[in-house]
Amino acid sequence: MASQTSPSTIAYCEVCTLPYEYCEFGPSAELCKKNCRENHPGLYERYYGALEEAKEEDPAALAADEAKLKGKGGGGKKGKKEQDMRVYIKRSERNRRKCVTTVCNLQTYDVELKKAAKLFANRFACGSSVSKNPQGIDDIVVQGDVSDELLQLITSTWKNVPEKMIELVEEKKKKK
Structure with a gap:
């Protein structure tokens, strides 16, 4: 035994x-x-x-x-370094019914962004790419509202990313 x-x-x-x-x-x-x-x-x-x-x-x-x-x-x-360790999953509206989900600061946990974008595209059957934000930092842009599923996928795939360091953010367009 x-x-x-x-x-x-x-x-x-x-x-x-x-x-x-x-x-x-x-x-x-x-x-x-x-x-x-x-x-x-x-x-x-x-x-x-x-x-x-x-x-x-x-x-x-x-x-x-x-x-x-x-x-x-x-x-x-919070100190700047501690704040930079947070991973942000931002959901923003593109048109009335279209959404885009952006994952920021995932590279701080030694995740290869191109491989992660490909994994997201395959898992959610949508477009996903790595692009630079206005500050010049690489982010992953995923088409569609997949923020909750992304949170689960990130924590299950990359064990070195603690769940308490991931923050969900919802951005809304300003009405004219």
Whole structure:
């Protein structure tokens, strides 16, 4: 008879919301390292080792990471890096009954946009392409109102994109 194993749990960083093993690739590596050392010493030992503990931290780099997360405005605003990690699924009306769904910032999670656009086109039987938005950043444009299905497809296909970092936005045309 086969032995049963208990399911493994993944610990997520409270600073960058990535799993601890990916914190070094996140927006605030030094801040994540400090948080891991304080809150999860066992994980810190596993991912950073005893050599990192002996090395002194650079206070200037730590202060720079904190400033990035807080943003220049301070207060309760989100930092620019944390805000850039969000994936936006925008549904906008083109004509009276026609809709276009745009997926923004998916490349921040190392998703190849052309492959994702092709997957969306095949899955939803519609047109899908990669285009630049007015800020010069690549977005995926999908024809039709598929925002809810896109949310499910993104979270099931790419496990490194957390569902809480995806935001659904509905844009309406202004009436003249």
